[in-house]
Amino acid sequence: MKSEDYTQHISKQFNADLEEVRSHILAMGGLVEKQVVDAVQALVEADSALASEVISNEKKVNGMERRIDEECTRIIALRQPAASDLRLLVAATKANTDLERIGDEANKIAKMAIRLSEDGALPRGYIETRHIGHHVTAMLRQSLDAFARFDVDQAVAVVREDKSVDIEYESAMRLMVTFMMEDPRYIKRGLNVLWSLRALERIGDHARNISEQVIYLVKGKDIRHLPLSTLQDDHVLTSEEKKNLKTE
Amino acid sequence: MKSEDYTQHISKQFNADLEEVRSHILAMGGLVEKQVVDAVQALVEADSALASEVISNEKKVNGMERRIDEECTRIIALRQPAASDLRLLVAATKANTDLERIGDEANKIAKMAIRLSEDGALPRGYIETRHIGHHVTAMLRQSLDAFARFDVDQAVAVVREDKSVDIEYESAMRLMVTFMMEDPRYIKRGLNVLWSLRALERIGDHARNISEQVIYLVKGKDIRHLPLSTLQDDHVLTSEEKKNLKTE
Numbered sequence: 001m002k003s004e005d006y007t008q009h010i011s012k013q014f015n016a017d018l019e020e021v022r023s024h025i026l027a028m029g030g031l032v033e034k035q036v037v038d039a040v041q042a043l044v045e046a047d048s049a050l051a052s053e054v055i056s057n058e059k060k061v062n063g064m065e066r067r068i069d070e071e072c073t074r075i076i077a078l079r080q081p082a083a084s085d086l087r088l089l090v091a092a093t094k095a096n097t098d099l100e101r102i103g104d105e106a107n108k109i110a111k112m113a114i115r116l117s118e119d120g121a122l123p124r125g126y127i128e129t130r131h132i133g134h135h136v137t138a139m140l141r142q143s144l145d146a147f148a149r150f151d152v153d154q155a156v157a158v159v160r161e162d163k164s165v166d167i168e169y170e171s172a173m174r175l176m177v178t179f180m181m182e183d184p185r186y187i188k189r190g191l192n193v194l195w196s197l198r199a200l201e202r203i204g205d206h207a208r209n210i211s212e213q214v215i216y217l218v219k220g221k222d223i224r225h226l227p228l229s230t231l232q233d234d235h236v237l238t239s240e241e242k243k244n245l246k247t248e
Numbered sequence: 249m250k251s252e253d254y255t256q257h258i259s260k261q262f263n264a265d266l267e268e269v270r271s272h273i274l275a276m277g278g279l280v281e282k283q284v285v286d287a288v289q290a291l292v293e294a295d296s297a298l299a300s301e302v303i304s305n306e307k308k309v310n311g312m313e314r315r316i317d318e319e320c321t322r323i324i325a326l327r328q329p330a331a332s333d334l335r336l337l338v339a340a341t342k343a344n345t346d347l348e349r350i351g352d353e354a355n356k357i358a359k360m361a362i363r364l365s366e367d368g369a370l371p372r373g374y375i376e377t378r379h380i381g382h383h384v385t386a387m388l389r390q391s392l393d394a395f396a397r398f399d400v401d402q403a404v405a406v407v408r409e410d411k412s413v414d415i416e417y418e419s420a421m422r423l424m425v426t427f428m429m430e431d432p433r434y435i436k437r438g439l440n441v442l443w444s445l446r447a448l449e450r451i452g453d454h455a456r457n458i459s460e461q462v463i464y465l466v467k468g469k470d471i472r473h474l475p476l477s478t479l480q481d482d483h484v485l486t487s488e489e490k491k492n493l494k495t496e
Contacts, residue, residue, distance in 0.1 A: 062472070062473040063473075065472070066470050066472065069338075069470065073335070076324060077330045077331070077334050082325045086321060086324060086325050090317075090341070093338070093341070093342075097342070097345060177435060177439065180428075180432070181432050184429050184432040184435075187425060187429050191425065194439075224310070224314065225307075
């Protein structure tokens with residue numbers, strides 16, 4: 001499916017409606033991505049002013065979620081879409097929920113950033129946090145690009161990427177536990193870093209969910225909970241897409 | 249809205265379709281509730297066999313999620329529902345996602361239960377875990393009852409209950425941190441208890457989400473992210489429902 005595919009409707013208004021949902025999802029995605037970037041920066045630079053900004057933007061994200069859901073439901077009721085149009089609206093509703101949850105996680109990180117900044121100096125674990133922060137931000141950006149361009153290759157790449165974030169997360173967690181056992185005075189601060197790492201790992205999961213929705217909307221196939229190898233079978237992907245899957 | 253309201257359709261098949269979605273959500277809810285109860289029991293009784301059972305049931309939950317989503321999309325495409333029928337299908341899709349996430353959290357708790365059972369004796373923090381476990385299980389059951397009976401009062405009660413779970417959770421967390429600081433050898437085990445508490449708190453959030461969907465489907469009003477006081481305004485509730493809200 002190309003983004004032009006839905007320009008064939010008899011009703012120009014219907015096209016405009018679908019295009020609007022798509023652009024609202026991308027606008028919300030842009031704001032949420034900024035929230036994550038700012039929250040991670042606030043954390044690693046102990047910048048409580050930036051963290052407060054993230055927290056005050058949370059309402060904007062929630063407002064966008066409500067509007068997009070309203071919009072999707074209204075279009076479904078009014079236009080009675082079928083096939084790929086309906087899949088776009090279902091995928092948009094699901095991606096909308098994931099984006100809002102990512103906003104929630106950014107908000108949690110910002111709260112940890114404020115607590116941690118009160119102590120001043122950067123504690124151990126910040127390098128790992130920054131690294132994983134950049135990694136999941138890139139995943140989120142790629143999943144939004146995949147949504148914008150209906151790009152299955154990109155979406156598959158994000159689904160795969162989530163595994164390596166999980167590995168980095170496990171390793172960072174083990175390191176933090178070691179720090180805490182070495183120096184029990186560090187436990188309280190260490191826990192704030194742990195919660196931030198956990199929030200980042202969840203953001204990776206949500207970016208993966210959004211990418212799975214892109215695959216569903218383009219291919220009409222629900223790949224959630226299935227192993228990546230499923231993409232090789234079932235004629236879900238074209239031979240070109242399968243080649244990309246193998247060479248990566 | 250009463251559950252009989254959608255029995256007025258000209259098409260008997262449409263009624264049967266909607267009833268089926270509703271009963272599938274409730275069946276999935278029943279399984280997920282059992283997963284939570286078993287996971288908490290496995291944790292507090294150090295029962296790794298029960299924990300393994302929870303982990304192996306996870307696939308069933310995932311399969312149910314896929315089928316319900318397929319079902320809702322198929323009905324929307326085929327029947328082109330409007331108004332309360334469409335709201336039921338949208339709410340079912342959203343509740344479906346929340347139930348699957350609750351299943352995920354139960355799965356995480358079961359994994360912690362296995363790790364903790366390897367050490368034998370019950371560590372500190374188990375009383376708190378059991379207490380919060382029972383609390384969120386009750387919330388989940390109530391939110392499913394509210395969904396089954398389209399019961400706004402019950403749904404409002406769950407939304408309110410979530411606040412007290414959050415308070416219990418914060419207090420249990422502080423206690424665990426104290427234990428860990430007193431005895432650093434306990435850090436590793438304490439973290440497993442912490443993650444379990446966190447998973448339970450998340451289950452409470454998801455039960456709350458399901459209840460918000462019940463309010464949306466019955467009242468046609470999206471109350472997510474709004475303070476509870478909103479329910480007093482905007483003519484969302486009947487005067488009888490408002491009275492219940494005040495006296496509780």
